[in-house]
Amino acid sequence: MQHVVTDDLEALLATLPPSIHDAVNRLENRSELLEIVMDLGRLAEGRFPEGEVLLSNQPVTYADLEYVVERIGEFGDDNRAGIERTLHRISALRNRKGKVVGLTCRIGRAVLGSIALIRDIVEQGQSILILGRPGVGKTTLLREIARVLADEANKRVVVVDTSNEIAGDGDIPHPGIGRARRMQVARTVEQHAVMIEAVENHMPQVIVIDEIGTELEAAAARTIAERGVQLVATAHGNTLGNLLMNPTLSDLVGGIQTVTLGDEEARRRHTQKSILERKAPPTFDVVVEQQSWEEVIVHRDVADTVDTMLRGMIIVAEERTRDENTGHIGLRRISRNGMENASPNGIGGLGNRSQGFTPSMFERGDHSERSDRSERGSSKGVRQIERPRRGSNEPPMPMRALAPTGTSPAEVTTTPGTAIESEPEEDHRTETLPLNRTLRVYPFGVNRDRLSDASRHLRVPVVITNNQKEADAVMTLKNYYRHQGERLQLAAQDGKLLIILKNNTVSQMQHALARIFDIPEEDTVEGEESHPALDEMHFDDPTKQALLETEDAIHQVLNKGLTTAELPPANSHIRRLQHQMATRYNLLSRSRGKEPNRRVKIFRARD
Numbered sequence: 001m002q003h004v005v006t007d008d009l010e011a012l013l014a015t016l017p018p019s020i021h022d023a024v025n026r027l028e029n030r031s032e033l034l035e036i037v038m039d040l041g042r043l044a045e046g047r048f049p050e051g052e053v054l055l056s057n058q059p060v061t062y063a064d065l066e067y068v069v070e071r072i073g074e075f076g077d078d079n080r081a082g083i084e085r086t087l088h089r090i091s092a093l094r095n096r097k098g099k100v101v102g103l104t105c106r107i108g109r110a111v112l113g114s115i116a117l118i119r120d121i122v123e124q125g126q127s128i129l130i131l132g133r134p135g136v137g138k139t140t141l142l143r144e145i146a147r148v149l150a151d152e153a154n155k156r157v158v159v160v161d162t163s164n165e166i167a168g169d170g171d172i173p174h175p176g177i178g179r180a181r182r183m184q185v186a187r188t189v190e191q192h193a194v195m196i197e198a199v200e201n202h203m204p205q206v207i208v209i210d211e212i213g214t215e216l217e218a219a220a221a222r223t224i225a226e227r228g229v230q231l232v233a234t235a236h237g238n239t240l241g242n243l244l245m246n247p248t249l250s251d252l253v254g255g256i257q258t259v260t261l262g263d264e265e266a267r268r269r270h271t272q273k274s275i276l277e278r279k280a281p282p283t284f285d286v287v288v289e290q291q292s293w294e295e296v297i298v299h300r301d302v303a304d305t306v307d308t309m310l311r312g313m314i315i316v317a318e319e320r321t322r323d324e325n326t327g328h329i330g331l332r333r334i335s336r337n338g339m340e341n342a343s344p345n346g347i348g349g350l351g352n353r354s355q356g357f358t359p360s361m362f363e364r365g366d367h368s369e370r371s372d373r374s375e376r377g378s379s380k381g382v383r384q385i386e387r388p389r390r391g392s393n394e395p396p397m398p399m400r401a402l403a404p405t406g407t408s409p410a411e412v413t414t415t416p417g418t419a420i421e422s423e424p425e426e427d428h429r430t431e432t433l434p435l436n437r438t439l440r441v442y443p444f445g446v447n448r449d450r451l452s453d454a455s456r457h458l459r460v461p462v463v464i465t466n467n468q469k470e471a472d473a474v475m476t477l478k479n480y481y482r483h484q485g486e487r488l489q490l491a492a493q494d495g496k497l498l499i500i501l502k503n504n505t506v507s508q509m510q511h512a513l514a515r516i517f518d519i520p521e522e523d524t525v526e527g528e529e530s531h532p533a534l535d536e537m538h539f540d541d542p543t544k545q546a547l548l549e550t551e552d553a554i555h556q557v558l559n560k561g562l563t564t565a566e567l568p569p570a571n572s573h574i575r576r577l578q579h580q581m582a583t584r585y586n587l588l589s590r591s592r593g594k595e596p597n598r599r600v601k602i603f604r605a606r607d
Helices: 009-013 018-025 062-069 116-123 138-152 188-202 215-226 240-245 263-269 302-310 367-371 448-458 478-483 486-493 506-516 541-559 572-584
Strands: 004-006 035-039 045-048 051-054 080-082 089-094 100-106 110-112 128-132 157-161 181-184 206-212 230-236 256-260 274-278 286-292 295-299 315-322 329-336 439-444 462-464 473-477 497-501 564-566 588-592 599-603
Touching (some): 009 018, 018 035, 062 100, 116 128, 116 286, 116 315, 128 138, 138 206, 138 230, 188 206, 188 215, 215 230, 240 286, 240 302, 286 302, 302 315, 439 448, 439 486, 448 506, 448 541, 473 478, 473 486, 478 497, 497 506, 572 599
Parallel strands (some): 128 286, 157 181, 157 206, 439 473, 473 497
Antiparallel strands (some): 004 110, 035 045, 035 100, 089 100, 256 274, 295 315, 588 599
């Protein structure tokens, strides 16, 4: 989809003195104009992405400034005004007596299609924080997100518009936000109160906010996110590292606290005793660093990224680019170093680093190249990330249903929607999806929270839907599939992809999603210590039951607010497996009591 730009530029030019108006009309590239600056006693100038141009031969006078002020709306306490039913913003400079001595007229544009780079993330319902330098287009992207969620996703969207910059000046919102509702803010300092009012009074599914900048607004954002409302907002800062160094806004990504380790723990971590750790769960699930209209950097798991950054380890993010001519979206994974020697005296060496990421791209070969990757070895820190493109002369691949995880994928006959279990064979191929293609999954007899955890852990665009008709795939268990329930029969008739699991566990779901999105096994868990694959071991019924209870306990600790979970007494073999499972989820575990009542207690690291 190409960008469709609506700027209502003539409405702004009509408020300017005739000489400046005519000068702008003579510009050949006025469609790229960002701002018009009028300062008393100086020549008016127009600002473009590549520089400035002069718009007058005579200095600006009080009469010129008054000419503009009389034709626009009233200035608020933030010295901003607008033009009714447009997106333009006029900001005033005042002298000590309060008289206007300068104006900055920013051209507001509604850009349809600007959401293409992050559309899959927006549709998943996760809270998103957009960062970027001033003028890069954060507010324009925010406006388009509000429109898409309201008009195309049919969600209840409320825009908290402090300066009337998202939905324009006046009481009637600009069409650029679609059917989203707009709440205006009487005074800038009351933005946090209006944010809470929006949740309490208007029952939104999504709240859109521009420029979170104070501690009260950050606290209000956390309150909103904890109430289950999707939050989409912008904040000042170029990168996630900038935000962490901002004491006012660092709480948006979990905040930082000083932790003193014991001697034994410090030796185990090979670090000093006083370190920095994340203080709380992040308010936002995803952070998007907007570099330009055609490039963004996405941190899909903010908690994991912040933890990795504080440990001084390699940070992996997604860089998404859009071809301006073809509209093709490319995705690659890039990396940079985390914070070095993170300590309470300062945030490592991050402040000295260049902003943004240092790209480290390596093309991924075809499937035959991947098969002998182990023979060639791999370079340190190298991850092959680009998906192979299917050639135009390659025959179309038949629709497949995934056999129970742990066996080979089952080919499907020409009858759509049917799944045939097959014996393990070599060189099976499964139809894969690109990483930026959203897969809508209807879970039938499958735990939704675990499916959400699995997709978030793999960082794949999966949307869990309550409507089977809207789903692209149905995920179910082997037992349900054998009985062929009514809903599974409907799914088969509709030709949907059937994903069949052996067990209702997170690891089973991860294996299935990794196969669908063509994620190699070594890439599914980034930077994690290798543990025996528990699901591949042969367990008797008591062991299997104990591990299912362990996974339930871990789920309660991670997602239900519990601080600790104590497991039933078990033998040493089971306890060792339980400790391994806790480690995989970054939780602490200790064995308590004496035999035969010795048991494992799981709790969060900060406890």
